Amino acid sequence: MPWIQLRLSANEDNAEKYSDWLTACGSQAVTFLDAKDTPIYEPLPGDEVIYWSNTVVMGLFEASHDMDKVIHYLQGIHPDKEQMQYKLEQLEDKDWEREWMDNFHPMKFGQRLWICPSWRDVPDPDAVNVMLDPGLAFGTGTHPTTALCLTWLDGLDLQDKTVVDFGCGSGILSIAALKLGAKKVIAIDIDPQALQASLANAERNNVSDRLELYLPKDQPKFKADVVVANILAGPLRELAPTIIEFVGDKGLLALSGVLEEQAQTLQEIYGQWCDMAPISVQEEWVRLNGQRK
Ligand SMILES: C[S@@+](CC[C@H](N)C(=O)[O-])C[C@H]1O[C@@H](n2cnc3c(N)ncnc32)[C@H](O)[C@@H]1O
Incomplete structure (x- = not known):
């Protein structure tokens, strides 16, 4: 292409x-x-x-x-x-192709989670290691919007929880959630290449049996314990009713890909359905968190 x-x-x-x-x-x-x-x-x-x-x-x-x-x-x-x-x-x-490969090194998020390029050695074999080759899809962990979500996922108890990853890109968040104990992840992306990359990465990490991948037109109705959406503020605003439909009763929500000045509007929109927590900031980017009322 x-x-x-x-x-x-x-x-x-x-x-x-x-x-x-x-x-x-x-x-x-x-x-x-x-x-x-x-x-x-x-x-x-x-x-x-x-x-x-x-x-x-x-x-x-x-x-x-x-x-x-x-x-x-x-x-x-x-x-x-x-x-x-x-x-x-x-x-x-x-x-x-692969121009960025030389600059992609293992990175730690939170207490337990490492994102490791699939062609490098893992620094800590006992940690939760996600082996990743993003290919052409977004999501290596180097961007603050992804980092904010990875740190959040690492801080949750995901054992036996269900997760929806809206805008999955390379599958980085889905696979992190699965490796942190989630029993099932539904991952959605408008880009077929992102779904391909997510599947390949899930197979690389032996978690593909617990990952379901969908284009938005095929996405199922599903209530998850945890929903994470790292897309930009525009889609987060427009897709709010769709994204919120995935959040089960008392379910947790993280929204990322938002610049600081865009946070207030999104807090108000999602505040209709969720109790919103204070924002988390990394560089100019923020993560919004809520719990379904
Ligand atoms: C910023 S990337 C995030 C990738 C990964 N989840 C991460 O955290 O690094 C956003 C992803 O959302 C996808 N996306 C954008 N708009 C979308 C929409 N309306 N529905 C589903 N996915 C969308 C893009 O194709 C892209 O892969």
Whole structure:
């Protein structure tokens, strides 16, 4: 499948923020090209030459993504619209495939949980280890929105609980829940590649017999003890009645993918059905938690 890569000129101070913007615009993966490593952008054959004085943040989008809308949005929030240096280019899978692999290392979340790239050794064999290869799907644990959910799951007693993972991506949260003791997880994603990656990761972790995967159009009616949804604020708002239908009586809910300034509105929406707890913050991102009334 062809992809579109957007390169955005940044510096050490704003690169993380630009990365979050690209994620918020629907980028499937964001990587950095450090000016210290590559001081001048290497043009592709036939490209006009653009010299990057600093870090470049690169977002990967599906070829069908509306890039005019993305550029318009970025220019709207960029501190100096005229100075925003960017470049769009079409890529084939092979051009970026596995580019991030070298930078993905085992990471610990909470007290017990490790996310380990499937091609590396586990640092602690006695811990709860999720062996992961996200492929093209979102979810390695490196993003704060995922990290907030992993830490939350680690802090729960999931023994024999049922879980719904809405927007499962690589399956990282589903598999973490299963390895932490959940008896069954229902995972839903609009992206068929995410469902494929989730299944492959579940098999890699020997938990596929307890994982059910669905596209939204096929999702079953189900009441879970725990529901986690790491999608962006827009879908969380629009899909609130759907997501809440999955939360059983006194069930627990975590919503992630939300920027701090978006939290209040979502607290009010989900507060109709849940007792909402104070938000948890990591960088600019927050996790909302509630318990079904
Ligand atoms: C930010 S990623 C989260 C992936 C993973 N759960 C994690 O925590 O890292 C959001 C995922 O939600 C999916 N998604 C977006 N909108 C959706 C919708 N309306 N219904 C179901 N899944 C959706 C995307 O395809 C993507 O895989």
